[in-house]
Amino acid sequence: xxxxxxxxxxxxxxxxxxxxxxxxxxxxxxxxxxxxxxxxxxxxxxxxxxxxxxxxxxxxxxxxxxxxxxxxxxxxxxxxxxxxxxxxxxxxxxxxxxxxxxxxxxxxxxxxxxxxxxxxxxxxxxxxxxxxxxxxxxxxxxxxxxxxxxxxxxxxxxxxxxxxxxxxxxxxxxxxxxxxxxxxxxxxxxxxxxxxxxxxxxxxxxxxxxxxxxxxxxxxxxxxxxxxxxxxxxxxxxxxxxxxxxxxxxxxxxxxxxxxxxxxxxxxxxxxxxxxxxxxxxxxxxxxxxxxxxxxxxxxxxxxxxxxxxxxxxxxxxxxxxxxxxxxxxxxxxxxxxxxxxxxxxxxxxxxxxxxxxxxxxxxxxxxxxxxxxxxxxxxxxxxxxxxxxxxxxxxxxxxxxxxxxxxxxxxxxxxxxxxxxxxxxxxxxxxxxxxxxxxxxxxxxxxxxxxxxxxxxxxxxxxxx
Amino acid sequence: xxxxxxxxxxxxxxxxxxxxxxxxxxxxxxxxxxxxxxxxxxxxxxxxxxxxxxxxxxxxxxxxxxxxxxxxxxxxxxxxxxxxxxxxxxxxxxxxxxxxxxxxxxxxxxxxxxxxxxxxxxxxxxxxxxxxxxxxxxxxxxxxxxxxxxxxxxxxxxxxxxxxxxxxxxxxxxxxxxxxxxxxxxxxxxxxxxxxxxxxxxxxxxxxxxxxxxxxxxxxxxxxxxxxxxxxxxxxxxxxxxxxxxxxxxxxxxxxxxxxxxxxxxxxxxxxxxxxxxxxxxxxxxxxxxxxxxxxxxxxxxxxxxxxxxxxxxxxxxxxxxxxxxxxxxxxxxxxxxxxxxxxxxxxxxxxxxxxxxxxxxxxxxxxxxxxxxxxxxxxxxxxxxxxxxxxxxxxxxxxxxxxxxxxxxxxxxxxxxxxxxxxxxxxxxxxxxxxxxxxxxxxxxxxxxxxxxxxxxxxxxxxxxxxxxxxxx
Numbered sequence: 018x019x020x021x022x023x024x025x026x027x028x029x030x031x032x033x034x035x036x037x038x039x040x041x042x043x044x045x046x047x048x049x050x051x052x053x054x055x056x057x058x059x060x061x062x063x064x065x066x067x068x069x070x071x072x073x074x075x076x077x078x079x080x081x082x083x084x085x086x087x088x089x090x091x092x093x094x095x096x097x098x099x100x101x102x103x104x105x106x107x108x109x110x111x112x113x114x115x116x117x118x119x120x121x122x123x124x125x126x127x128x129x130x131x132x133x134x135x136x137x138x139x140x141x142x143x144x145x146x147x148x149x150x151x152x153x154x155x156x157x158x159x160x161x162x163x164x165x166x167x168x169x170x171x172x173x174x175x176x177x178x179x180x181x182x183x184x185x186x187x188x189x190x191x192x193x194x195x196x197x198x199x200x201x202x203x204x205x206x207x208x209x210x211x212x213x214x215x216x217x218x219x220x221x222x223x224x225x226x227x228x229x230x231x232x233x234x235x236x237x238x239x240x241x242x243x244x245x246x247x248x249x250x251x252x253x254x255x256x257x258x259x260x261x262x263x264x265x266x267x268x269x270x271x272x273x274x275x276x277x278x279x280x281x282x283x284x285x286x287x288x289x290x291x292x293x294x295x296x297x298x299x300x301x302x303x304x305x306x307x308x309x310x311x312x313x314x315x316x317x318x319x320x321x322x323x324x325x326x327x328x329x330x331x332x333x334x335x336x337x338x339x340x341x342x343x344x345x346x347x348x349x350x351x352x353x354x355x356x357x358x359x360x361x362x363x364x365x366x367x368x369x370x371x372x373x374x375x376x377x378x379x380x381x382x383x384x385x386x387x388x389x390x391x392x393x394x395x396x397x398x399x400x401x402x403x404x405x406x407x408x409x410x411x412x413x414x415x416x417x418x419x420x421x422x423x424x425x426x427x428x429x430x431x432x433x434x435x436x437x438x439x440x441x442x443x444x445x446x447x448x449x450x451x452x453x454x455x456x457x458x459x460x461x462x463x464x465x466x467x468x469x470x471x472x473x474x475x476x477x478x479x480x481x482x483x
Numbered sequence: 484x485x486x487x488x489x490x491x492x493x494x495x496x497x498x499x500x501x502x503x504x505x506x507x508x509x510x511x512x513x514x515x516x517x518x519x520x521x522x523x524x525x526x527x528x529x530x531x532x533x534x535x536x537x538x539x540x541x542x543x544x545x546x547x548x549x550x551x552x553x554x555x556x557x558x559x560x561x562x563x564x565x566x567x568x569x570x571x572x573x574x575x576x577x578x579x580x581x582x583x584x585x586x587x588x589x590x591x592x593x594x595x596x597x598x599x600x601x602x603x604x605x606x607x608x609x610x611x612x613x614x615x616x617x618x619x620x621x622x623x624x625x626x627x628x629x630x631x632x633x634x635x636x637x638x639x640x641x642x643x644x645x646x647x648x649x650x651x652x653x654x655x656x657x658x659x660x661x662x663x664x665x666x667x668x669x670x671x672x673x674x675x676x677x678x679x680x681x682x683x684x685x686x687x688x689x690x691x692x693x694x695x696x697x698x699x700x701x702x703x704x705x706x707x708x709x710x711x712x713x714x715x716x717x718x719x720x721x722x723x724x725x726x727x728x729x730x731x732x733x734x735x736x737x738x739x740x741x742x743x744x745x746x747x748x749x750x751x752x753x754x755x756x757x758x759x760x761x762x763x764x765x766x767x768x769x770x771x772x773x774x775x776x777x778x779x780x781x782x783x784x785x786x787x788x789x790x791x792x793x794x795x796x797x798x799x800x801x802x803x804x805x806x807x808x809x810x811x812x813x814x815x816x817x818x819x820x821x822x823x824x825x826x827x828x829x830x831x832x833x834x835x836x837x838x839x840x841x842x843x844x845x846x847x848x849x850x851x852x853x854x855x856x857x858x859x860x861x862x863x864x865x866x867x868x869x870x871x872x873x874x875x876x877x878x879x880x881x882x883x884x885x886x887x888x889x890x891x892x893x894x895x896x897x898x899x900x901x902x903x904x905x906x907x908x909x910x911x912x913x914x915x916x917x918x919x920x921x922x923x924x925x926x927x928x929x930x931x932x933x934x935x936x937x938x939x940x941x942x943x944x945x946x947x948x949x950x951x952x953x954x955x956x957x
Binding site: 031032033034035036037041042044045046048049054056057058059060061062064065066067070071072073074075076077079082083085086087089090091092093094095096097099101103104105106107109111113115117118119121122123124125126127128129130131132133134135136137138139140142143144145146149150153154162163165166167168169194196197199200202203204207208209278279280281282283286295302303304305306307308309310326331332333334335337338339341348349350351352353354355356358359360361362363364365366367369372373375376377378379380381382383384385386388389391392393395396415431435440443465466 | 492493494500501502504505509512513514515517525526527528529530531532534537538540541542543544545546547548549550551552553556558561563565566567569571572573574575576577578579580581582583584585586587590591592593594596597600604607608610619620621622623625626630633653654655657658659660661662663664667705707709710734735736737738741742743750752756758759760761762763764765766780801802803804805806807808809810811812813815818819820821822823824825826827828829830831832834835837838839841842845846857858878879882887888890913914915916917920943945948949950951952953
């Protein structure tokens with residue numbers, strides 16, 4: 018029934034990554050008293066069998082594959098072909114070579130979830146160290162071993178607040194990135210959660226604390242979601258919202274850029290119940306959007322609502338310390354439809370990246386890089402807003418991202434800048450600022466002062482064209 | 484033994500000032516005046532460790548981990564087959580690794596090109612009409628598929644609230660159904676390990692949106708009543724969901740779409756050999772029949788005027804499953820696999836997966852008889868009833884010989900229905916050679932003999948590892 022039956026079985030050579038020669042197949046069949054592999058598929062009803070070969074492109078050798086994909090890769094522009102000031106949830110940071118070297122080790126790369134702890138102590142220890150380092154960074158006691166990305170982490174945190182409180186309403190600030198808000202809708206609306214949006218202060222760009230207070234005081238609110246820095250690049254006053262929440266029996270989840278915690282106090286330390294973040298800035302390549310790593314950290318009382326895996330310290334039969342997955346009764350393979358989430362594969366390898374990145378930098382460098390980000394962004398912000406017609410969009414405190422109002426359409430400005438070799442920024446959703454002249458600009462440690470000066474020079478030229 | 488003691492953690496390696504300054508050559512720049520909530524009072528508590536110590540620490544931890552690169556990993560239902568090295572290199576190409584997701588779509592042509600080709604290949608392998616690559620993992624693909632189903636009935640004006648799953652289903656099935664807002668009902672298995680048709684027919688009521696099925700099942704058996712199952716579900720107006728966890732047994736032989744399934748997700752690490760990474764990242768493309776295509780999550784890539792690009796006109800889409808476009812770095816590896824294998828290679832891989840599982844089942848039968856005494860597909864459920872100790876202890880002793888234990892009750896991603904406490908699910912996968920399989924048989928025999936003659940030895944396993952058996956109950 019397939020072309021190979023015409024071949025002499027013993028002359029068969031394996032295709033691609035297949036391993037058996039014809040002689041192997043023959044020997045295995047003989048051991049079982051069979052005469053063809055086909056006998057093993059006899060239980061598949063004839064009427065549904067595929068009676069042709071799959072229609073796929075022909076197989077490529079390794080060098081042909083490399084040539085094919087290199088050509089496709091060259092169809093993309095990158096942050097190396099253009100000087101990039103893009104942010105909005107993904108940031109260009111320098112990654113120490115050690116990070117790639119360590120995560121490329123086959124023992125990490127090709128392992129499965131560590132269900133057999135005695136065989137996976139190293140992997141478990143790295144994941145435990147990830148939990149410890151990230152917990153310190155975010156100022157929180159409990160950290161899970163990652164979810165898919167920042168957006169799904171935020172959605173999971175809303176479900177955590179609802180599960181813990183038994184309530185079904187969550188207050189969300191409007192200045193959460195649009196992509197994240199879309200994920201909240203996809204994840205939460207089918208489960209019957211109600212998302213109530215509150216606006217920003219038009220002057221500062223910070224969440225309207227009075228409006229949040231009104232909503233939580235009315236009761237029936239499980240919790241509040243805040244993003245800091247928000248979609249306008251403005252740092253939120255976490256402490257003020259903590260007070261509003263605590264005095265009204267509502268929980269608070271803060272979505273933070275983890276690098277900010279090298280400069281400002283961590284949201285967990287300030288009293289947020291849940292801190293979530295996209296871990297991409299902590300040693301993950303941009304990769305056109307993924308895979309990244311979603312991190313959820315919370316206070317001890319909320320631990321049992323955490324989705325996904327937790328690594329804990331346990332003892333072996335001789336009382337020696339070891340590591341294992343713990344509290345698995347919350348997980349899908351045990352709790353099934355009553356599980357805290359359906360997570361089966363998470364982002365373990367990227368969590369390993371984060372642990373190695375933080376270990377490479379250490380306290381002093383991490384703080385230094387965070388300060389460099391803040392300083393360089395401030396430098397560009399000041400130079401740009403000195404240009405005629407360019408205004409700072411909101412007056413709040415910025416970290417490595419800020420919003421300006423241009424005297425022209427932001428998308429058109431970006432197109433002009435692109436022709437000069439720049440990714441100038443991300444145009445801001447009109448719904449957030451009321452016009453299409455808003456631009457969100459991110460600056461990281463990868464930009465030198467000279468790079469910033471060139472940006473300003475070209476921006477000036479592009480604006481004058483209008 | 485390395486200079487650092489095995490119990491040392493990265494935090495213990497802290498020596499204040501041990502790291503050198505990054506960007507030390509750059510002119511210092513004063514940070515802006517910090518606001519009132521600046522980090523002043525408390526340090527973060529990140530350790531400072533010299534680079535060589537970082538490298539030695541994590542290298543040692545890698546050596547204390549077991550991956551497919553180390554040796555056999557016959558973890559049933561998890562499909563731990565070889566992860567080709569060339570595909571890792573694809574993901575590292577600068578054109579992909581350094582592309583920013585917020586770049587204009589027309590500066591990401593290479594991403595869309597790979598997506599469009601991969602969508603077509605996944606659709607062809609699964610027998611579906613349309614595909615979305617965005618979901619981050621198999622379970623995420625399940626959630627996407629179930630939300631598509633939910634939206635489908637909502638659009639018809641006849642919402643349905645129930646999803647049926649077999650008692651042997653992966654735990655992700657009922658968990659995803661609950662996340663998608665469905666009530667879950669469990670369909671029992673019959674004595675042959677198949678779906679109990681009588682129960683299924685009774686349970687197919689007007690509120691049933693879908694029946695989720697893995698075929699071959701998590702017991703390694705092909706559901707030979709699949710045509711009747713599909714007919715019964717469709718006659719009830721319900722849809723059939725295919726959990727692609729075991730698709731590596733059927734590539735090029737039978738397609739879910741041709742068996743009557745309406746929605747499919749694919750676990751790329753199981754089917755298309757992407758590395759599992761100790762738990763992830765994965766990717767879980769979701770594919771559907773034409774009638775459901777408008778509901779697929781974004782982005783879906785189309786070819787227009789010869790150019791691959793995201794489809795911007797999808798008003799009925801269930802929306803966005805995650806930020807940005809999906810796991811480009813993982814999907815590139817799946818693309819590399821499919822382009823290397825081609826149609827013939829894929830079919831051969833499935834034949835080998837099934838051949839290897841049956842060979843092991845046959846060679847082990849005198850020690851660990853198959854629970855269902857028939858040909859299996861890519862994995863086999865074996866009974867540990869003849870063991871003196873337990874299946875768990877038997878499995879722990881395998882560790883001492885460098886073989887990862889099979890899936891056991893409570894230690895793996897599947898659930899065994901009924902009274903199968905002593906069972907173990909073993910999946911050799913298609914990339915184990917005959918020599919490797921024969922070695923595994925030899926080791927199983929050795930441990931089986933030890934179990935018969937030296938129970939105490941087996942019960943104290945593993946003996947070769949840094950730590951002895953862990954008590955995870957605390």
